[in-house]
Amino acid sequence: MRYKMHEQLIKQIEKLKAERDAVILAHNYQPGEIQDLADFTGDSLGLSIQASETDADVIVFCGVRFMAETAAILSPEKTVLLPEKSAGCPMADMITAEQLRQLKQENPDALVVCYVNSSAEVKAESDYCCTSANAVEVVKSLPEDKRILFVPDQHLGQFVAERTGRKLVLWPGYCTTHVLITTDDIKAARAKYPDAVVMTHPECTEPVKDVSDELLSTGQMLKFAARSTAKRFIIATEIGIIHTLKKQNPETEFFPASDRAICPNMKKITLDKVIGSLQEMQYKITVPEEIRIKAKKSLDRMVEILPEE
Ligand code: 13P
Ligand code: SF4
Numbered sequence: 001m002r003y004k005m006h007e008q009l010i011k012q013i014e015k016l017k018a019e020r021d022a023v024i025l026a027h028n029y030q031p032g033e034i035q036d037l038a039d040f041t042g043d044s045l046g047l048s049i050q051a052s053e054t055d056a057d058v059i060v061f062c063g064v065r066f067m068a069e070t071a072a073i074l075s076p077e078k079t080v081l082l083p084e085k086s087a088g089c090p091m092a093d094m095i096t097a098e099q100l101r102q103l104k105q106e107n108p109d110a111l112v113v114c115y116v117n118s119s120a121e122v123k124a125e126s127d128y129c130c131t132s133a134n135a136v137e138v139v140k141s142l143p144e145d146k147r148i149l150f151v152p153d154q155h156l157g158q159f160v161a162e163r164t165g166r167k168l169v170l171w172p173g174y175c176t177t178h179v180l181i182t183t184d185d186i187k188a189a190r191a192k193y194p195d196a197v198v199m200t201h202p203e204c205t206e207p208v209k210d211v212s213d214e215l216l217s218t219g220q221m222l223k224f225a226a227r228s229t230a231k232r233f234i235i236a237t238e239i240g241i242i243h244t245l246k247k248q249n250p251e252t253e254f255f256p257a258s259d260r261a262i263c264p265n266m267k268k269i270t271l272d273k274v275i276g277s278l279q280e281m282q283y284k285i286t287v288p289e290e291i292r293i294k295a296k297k298s299l300d301r302m303v304e305i306l307p308e309e
Contacts (some may be wrong), residue, residue, distance in 0.1 A: 043219030094173035
């Protein structure tokens with residue numbers, strides 16, 4: 001019965017998608033059924049590139065607000081819909097444009113690199129944008145003598161500082177989901193599965209990263225697992241990605257480092273909300289043109305600098 005209802009919802013979405021000329025993009029942290037129905041799943045960088053290249057009239061962004069906003073900045077001629085209006089990112093809310101302007105005033109000669117997990121206004125105040133997949137390459141591309149302000153994620157910033165050897169001024173923001181993963185979680189998981197490789201997202205805290213094997217964005221985790229000969233992995237990031245890891249690697253076992261690593265905002269998107277979004281053309285995400293043009297400059301740099309394979 002449940003299966004049949006699910007099938008009907010999917011059919012309805014397919015029909016509406018064709019009527020609206022829509023494409024569905026889903027982040028790797030989305031609920032499994034949303035990832036399964038999407039035209040493209042991926043990490044923030046991959047989805048931004050998809051959003052900037054698609055021919056569709058409408059983009060239904062199954063993710064959180066800053067991702068839909070990024071799509072609207074890169075593709076202003078498209079209608080970008082976020083199926084649940086309250087799906088935000090607490091980390092993105094940890095710095096305002098006003099706070100960034102103040103920081104810039106205190107560091108007048110510095111360049112600003114902002115993580116894509118930020119508002120359009122903050123992107124507009126930044127020189128470069130990056131995702132967790134290319135943050136290292138973006139910072140490496142900047143002149144050595146320049147002071148760099150890195151906002152808002154202190155943990156990604158710490159990882160970038162270590163990989164590049166650059167001293168960064170870090171903003172004290174963080175992901176409320178990734179900081180729930182502890183070193184005790186990793187130790188307990190390693191004790192249970194001693195042969196497993198620990199893949200960890202750079203948004204985790206430094207002590208957690210220190211006891212991990214591989215530090216990767218979600219897209220990089222998918223690539224790494226596909227190429228690896230390891231048969232067991234411990235995954236230290238939001239647990240939604242385990243759905244796709246298992247689907248793409250049916251012979252491999254994947255274990256979450258912590259069952260608490262669930263992003264409540266990512267889980268707000270449901271099949272019903274996707275239907276509502278396509279039916280009512282809601283919730284339209286737009287960015288005022290003046291901010292969009294400035295924010296696009298830093299985002300264009302982000303999509304140009306690809307991570308090393
Ligand atoms: P990536 O998609 O870059 O791995 O980002 C993780 C994240 O927290 C997105 O909100
Ligand atoms: Fe924001 Fe963290 Fe959720 Fe990503 S996982 S959307 S960074 S709160």
